[in-house]
Amino acid sequence: MSGVLYAEDCGVNSSALSQAAATEMLDHLNPDVMVSTERVGRNENGIYYNMRGRDYGMGRARIDLLFDEAMVRGIPTLAVGDGGNEIGMGLVSDVVKISVPFAAPGDCPCGGGIGATSGADILMTAAVSNWGCTAICAAMAMRTGDARLIHTPKMEARMLEVMTANGLINSADGIIDGHVDGIRDTTHIALAELADAITRKALL
C-alpha cells in the first residue's frame, strides 16, 4: 500500500514492542510521506513529557519511533509542533532547551528536559500546531492553484465539533470542549477564516 500514514492512527502501546512494530508497519504500508502534528516524542532519557514536565507516556503509542524509522528509510517526513516536546523538535533542541519551560537539563524528574529528540525532514513551528496545519493547507492550495485544499472555517468548526463529540479533552482546562491549547473554538475558526480569505483572494 502506498499512501499517507497519519501518526495518530497508530496503536503501538508498549515501548518494548514499538521498534519492531514500527519496522513491520512501514514494511507493510510503505507510505509516500509521513505527517505528524503536535505528537509527543521521547526526550533524551526515553521519557514522554507534557508541556508541564509531567511524564504522560503511560499507554501512549511510540509514534516517534515510527518517524525515526521512516527517516532511516528515506521516507519524507513533515512535523508540526508548538511546544518543544513534539516529534520534529529534535531539529531545534538547542533553542528548545533555552527557550521553553521545563526544557532545560534538570527541569524534569528524569534529570533531562521535555524537549523531544526526534527530528523530521521538515519541521514547522507555530504558535498553535493546528494553525501550522492550516497554513500548510493554504500553501498546498497556492502551489497547486486548487482552492479545494483550503482548510475552511466550516471545516475547522466541524473538526472541533466532531473531536468534542468523540470526547477529546481540552487539556488546558481538563474538560471536554472545543478549546485548543487554551484558546476558545471561535478563535480557531477565525484563524481559518483569515487563512481562507487570504488564500482564496490570492487564487483569483
Add this chain to the structure above:
Amino acid sequence: MSGVLYAEDCGVNSSALSQAAATEMLDHLNPDVMVSTERVGRNENGIYYNMRGRDYGMGRARIDLLFDEAMVRGIPTLAVGDGGNEIGMGLVSDVVKISVPFAAPGDCPCGGGIGATSGADILMTAAVSNWGCTAICAAMAMRTGDARLIHTPKMEARMLEVMTANGLINSADGIIDGHVDGIRDTTHIALAELADAITRKALL
C-alpha cells in the same frame, strides 16, 4: 457641551461655507477630543480624491477643515487611515507620495496626487482603517482594565448589518453588502474575534 465629536456626524456641504461652519461648530461643541477614521482630506490643490484618483468631493462635508481648526485650538485629534487620502495622512505625506498609487505629483487631473494635507496629533495607519479602530478599542480596554471597551465580533457583525441595512455601499464592488475595502464581512468579524480573544486573555 463637552464630549466626543465624531467626524462623520457633520453636515457641512460647501467648501465656501466650511471654514466658518468649522469655527462655529467648535465654538459651540468645544469637544474634548476628535476622532476621524478613513475620512477623506483635501490634497494640496484642495481636491478630494478617492483611492483611484477620482474627484469625489461633490456634496461631501469638509471634515478636514474641522480637524485643521481643532489642531489650531489645541483640541486633541486622532486619525485612522489606510490609503493616504485620509485626514491625518498629511503627517506622512512624503511616504504616501512614493508608496501609494495615484499619490505622486501629476498622478491626478489637478496636477497633484491623492495624498491628504491634513495632519493629526496621532495618526494610526492600518491595512484596513476599521481594524485600526478595533485595535484602539483593544488598547483602551488594556489601559483601563475594562473588557467592556473591547470591540467584540458580535458588535462588528451588528455594525456591518446595520450599515448594510442603511444602504452604505461596498465601494470596491459598487454594491450594498457587508464587505469592507474589498474584504468579506466574515473576515472582519474574524479579525474582531482575534482582537477580542487576545485582549480578554490579557485582562484575566
